[in-house]
Amino acid sequence: MQGRIKHLLWVGLACMLVACGGGGGGGSSSTPAPNGTFDLSTTSLSFTAATPISTVASQTITLSNLGPDAAAIRVSSTSGGAIASWLSVTISGSTGTVTANPSSLSVGTYNTVVRVASFSSSGAQLFSRDVNVQLVVTSNLWSIYDASALPNATGALTQANGSLTQFDLNTGGNSAYSSVAAGILSLDTTAAAGDQHFFVTPFAATNTAATYPKKLTILARLKGDAASDRFLDINSSFGDTGATAYKAQITFGSSFTGSSLTNTKLSLNNVNGGGAVYSSNFDATNYHVFHIAITMNTPSSGTVLVYLDGNATPILNQTVSSFPAAAVGENNLRLGDTDSTYTRKGSLDWLVWTNSDAYTPAQLSGKLPAGFTSTGY
Numbered sequence: 001m002q003g004r005i006k007h008l009l010w011v012g013l014a015c016m017l018v019a020c021g022g023g024g025g026g027g028s029s030s031t032p033a034p035n036g037t038f039d040l041s042t043t044s045l046s047f048t049a050a051t052p053i054s055t056v057a058s059q060t061i062t063l064s065n066l067g068p069d070a071a072a073i074r075v076s077s078t079s080g081g082a083i084a085s086w087l088s089v090t091i092s093g094s095t096g097t098v099t100a101n102p103s104s105l106s107v108g109t110y111n112t113v114v115r116v117a118s119f120s121s122s123g124a125q126l127f128s129r130d131v132n133v134q135l136v137v138t139s140n141l142w143s144i145y146d147a148s149a150l151p152n153a154t155g156a157l158t159q160a161n162g163s164l165t166q167f168d169l170n171t172g173g174n175s176a177y178s179s180v181a182a183g184i185l186s187l188d189t190t191a192a193a194g195d196q197h198f199f200v201t202p203f204a205a206t207n208t209a210a211t212y213p214k215k216l217t218i219l220a221r222l223k224g225d226a227a228s229d230r231f232l233d234i235n236s237s238f239g240d241t242g243a244t245a246y247k248a249q250i251t252f253g254s255s256f257t258g259s260s261l262t263n264t265k266l267s268l269n270n271v272n273g274g275g276a277v278y279s280s281n282f283d284a285t286n287y288h289v290f291h292i293a294i295t296m297n298t299p300s301s302g303t304v305l306v307y308l309d310g311n312a313t314p315i316l317n318q319t320v321s322s323f324p325a326a327a328v329g330e331n332n333l334r335l336g337d338t339d340s341t342y343t344r345k346g347s348l349d350w351l352v353w354t355n356s357d358a359y360t361p362a363q364l365s366g367k368l369p370a371g372f373t374s375t376g377y
């Protein structure tokens with residue numbers, strides 16, 4: 001049934017293409033040779049998508065010289081079956097619109113051939129033209145810190161556009177408080193609880209625009225250390241240029257709720273004009289992938305979700321009517337010990353983020369940067 005409806009639709013479209021109107025007449029039973037050569041404006045199309053972007057811009061092809069005998073246009077694979085599931089083609093008038101949808105694809109290169117064919121009113125194929133379509137799915141959506149060097153070492157941070165930059169160490173930070181070995185960043189401020197020691201880097205320039213919602217997804221693989229009940233902070237500020245900024249402050253490991261390292265929490269600090277809200281428990285003696293998804297609906301309000309190891313159910317899901325204020329225009333990510341009262345000690349394997357969207361684990365399955373796949377992704 002569906003196929004027949006589709007066929008009738010194509011016939012209708014073809015009438016627009018070849019001016020079917022005009023009175024008919026005839027009744028001849030002969031089958032003259034078809035006229036027209038049926039040309040396409042291109043026989044190859046190329047798309048590029050950076051995961052996990054779900055859509056890319058469509059491209060068009062123009063049909064011409066169909067000739068008077070073409071009564072229908074059909075699109076298929078070269079064997080006459082359905083075209084690739086990641087591709088759609090619609091034809092309106094003399095324009096074919098080709099849309100690639102990489103949302104279900106992993107990083108890689110995908111090639112397919114689409115056949116555009118004209119058919120006579122009796123259903124005989126007249127001409128066909130093939131279009132080679134390539135879709136390259138890349139993973140360069142992410143800003144990546146892989147802990148192969150200190151965060152403030154030159155070139156330690158790969159930005160989403162491929163450029164190499166690095167974090168800055170905060171003023172007052174002590175280089176003795178962090179070290180890197182075997183691809184792991186170790187942070188330890190237990191020598192002086194009052195010290196702050198963190199790395200900071202600005203978000204992409206696009207996040208400075210005063211348009212909402214603003215979105216951020218961060219994934220970090222890290223674990224705690226029994227020498228300190230708190231092991232790391234990840235703070236994100238979302239300031240518009242010249243305006244008061246607000247920040248999401250997350251602290252991993254919070255024994256002040258009475259938990260231990262084997263049964264600890266993370267906290268989202270100073271929200272809704274009050275104190276912290278806490279996640280459900282996890283085991284901070286082992287590495288976990290923490291997945292933070294933030295949506296700012298206004299400069300000072302939004303939602304924060306934190307997922308653990310790719311599980312669909314978040315360990316924290318908080319609607320925030322007011323985040324704590326930061327400095328005017330502050331628009332950056334902070335990693336380390338931002339606390340002037342308590343210590344931090346912990347280890348970080350890697351950290352990646354994107355300002356593209358606030359993704360769920362399912363949306364990121366198979367779409368983390370190469371080499372960063374983990375349990376749950």
Ligand SMILES: [Ca+2]
Pocket residue numbers: 189192193194195196197337338339340341342343344
């Ligand atoms: Ca401190």
